[in-house]
Amino acid sequence: MVTIEEFTAETFRYDTVEIQLQLHPLVWTPTSFANAMATHVAKVLNSGDRVLELGLGSGVLAILAAKLGASQVTGLDINKQAIIMAKNNWLQNGLNISQADFRHSDLLNALNATDAHCFDLIISNPPVLPQLDIEAIHTPSTRDEFEISGQDGRRVLDTVLSQTGQYLKSTGGILTIATSLQGWPQTKILLNKHWYHWEIRQQIALELTAECTAPYIDYWLNKEQEDGYSRIYQQAGRYLHDVWFIYAHQPIL
Numbered sequence: 001m002v003t004i005e006e007f008t009a010e011t012f013r014y015d016t017v018e019i020q021l022q023l024h025p026l027v028w029t030p031t032s033f034a035n036a037m038a039t040h041v042a043k044v045l046n047s048g049d050r051v052l053e054l055g056l057g058s059g060v061l062a063i064l065a066a067k068l069g070a071s072q073v074t075g076l077d078i079n080k081q082a083i084i085m086a087k088n089n090w091l092q093n094g095l096n097i098s099q100a101d102f103r104h105s106d107l108l109n110a111l112n113a114t115d116a117h118c119f120d121l122i123i124s125n126p127p128v129l130p131q132l133d134i135e136a137i138h139t140p141s142t143r144d145e146f147e148i149s150g151q152d153g154r155r156v157l158d159t160v161l162s163q164t165g166q167y168l169k170s171t172g173g174i175l176t177i178a179t180s181l182q183g184w185p186q187t188k189i190l191l192n193k194h195w196y197h198w199e200i201r202q203q204i205a206l207e208l209t210a211e212c213t214a215p216y217i218d219y220w221l222n223k224e225q226e227d228g229y230s231r232i233y234q235q236a237g238r239y240l241h242d243v244w245f246i247y248a249h250q251p252i253l
């Protein structure tokens with residue numbers, strides 16, 4: 001059980017937009033990924049757009065989209081507590097609840113036929129951790145466990161790249177993040193297979209975030225031994241990884 005003292009508050013800033021967030025120990029706290037993503041959301045979002053986010057967390061990017069002019073935001077998360085927090089944060093930021101449709105969902109499962117070809121923009125800052133053999137498969141109960149995304153850390157990313165096209169309007173696009181942790185070659189294969197047009201909007205090297213602990217580092221180094229593709233590298237004693245911000249449009253359906 002979470003006590004009231006465990007809630008924290010944070011202000012997220014993008015340009016002139018300020019977002020007040022209440023954060024919960026079981027819900028993802030925005031990191032530099034969300035900060036960088038904010039710039040890209042601002043560049044591709046048009047006023048009046050209908051937006052879908054897979055992996056709401058605190059709701060920070062959904063709220064940003066609304067503050068930048070989205071008319072309606074649908075948000076999905078597998079973590080029930082994230083849905084509650086995102087709704088609270090939406091209201092706390094003075095937004096109208098009738099413009100938010102937040103659904104508890106594993107991947108896109110909570111979408112239905114009426115959501116097909118509905119969205120102008122689909123965004124996702126996906127989880128990246130692989131399921132290690134030493135971890136028993138059980139229902140996630142910590143914020144970090146919700147960041148485990150299939151055997152290779154690609155379950156959500158692969159869904160974004162391969163299955164979101166059917167929910168876009170013909171003029172719509174997706175904005176997502178891929179990391180070297182998940183292996184770039186597979187990401188490129190899926191982009192070429194499912195999209196007529198895609199581009200890397202930004203590539204940066206970021207230090208591994210706190211949940212990327214020793215067993216994961218061993219896993220990524222072993223994977224490099226197996227397939228020769230570098231997932232992490234050291235610089236001045238710190239582990240870095242590459243991060244790509246990708247925009248894709250015109251899905252191959």
Ligand SMILES: C[S@@+](CC[C@H](N)C(=O)[O-])C[C@H]1O[C@@H](n2cnc3c(N)ncnc32)[C@H](O)[C@@H]1O
Nearest residue numbers: 028030034055056057077078079106107125146
């Ligand atoms: C890296 S966090 C991003 C949160 C927020 N969008 C941000 O940028 O701070 C990824 C989010 O995806 C959610 N998630 C993980 N696996 C999921 C799944 N299979 N289906 C839906 N959401 C999932 C997690 O619970 C978490 O809230």
